[in-house]
Amino acid sequence: MAITSTILVVEDDAIVRMLIVDVLEELEFSVIEAADADEALTAVKNTNQVIDLMMTDVGLPGMDGKQLATQVRELRPTVPILFASGYAEGVDFPAGMQVIAKPFSIDQLRDKVKSML
Template identity: 60%
Template sequence: MHLLVVEDDDIVRMLMVEVLDELGYKVIEAEHASAALRILEDPGQQLALMVTDVGLPDMRGEELAGKARELRPLLPVLFASGYADSFDVPEGMHLIGKPFGIDQLRDKVQAILGKP
């Protein structure tokens, strides 16, 4: 099961990838929205979930999620935001507030993907 992690902070991205990898997921990394879009546009790349930062340098996370849904209408999206209290989650999408613990990330991803 492949997950796409879109995060411009190298350390945060590395930690997310490490946690998800330890949980048995195959993780594809993108440090900005344009790299994520190239992955999303590849029909051969199967994805079960996109985890994206809200504040990316080249595009807002909400805009990226909208484009992702145009390309892959059923793709679940999990936003990670340091401003979770003031973020309006688009319908059918999910949110985790930064900073988050390893257990919180695991539980959120497993809940979205329907894993115990």
């Protein structure tokens, strides 16, 4: 049996988050859900929790996705980070971070996640 990768999904829109989680679980990933940066950081700070990839919306309430990514990188320097954004053009992201433009298809999400893991 293959080892399941664990993906932390940070998305403030509950419906969008549910759809992403459903897709990732169908692809046999283990998923941790967070509605905002605070919930995400709680998961990241839990040293018993494996996180193989973080997928975050750029536009989050409070701390945005890029600020969250900076904090996550301080705690877990090796975690790949995937930003989901409706405004992906012309945004610079640090090394090890990629972006997927919203709206994205199930196939695009699968291919992007698999390429990053």
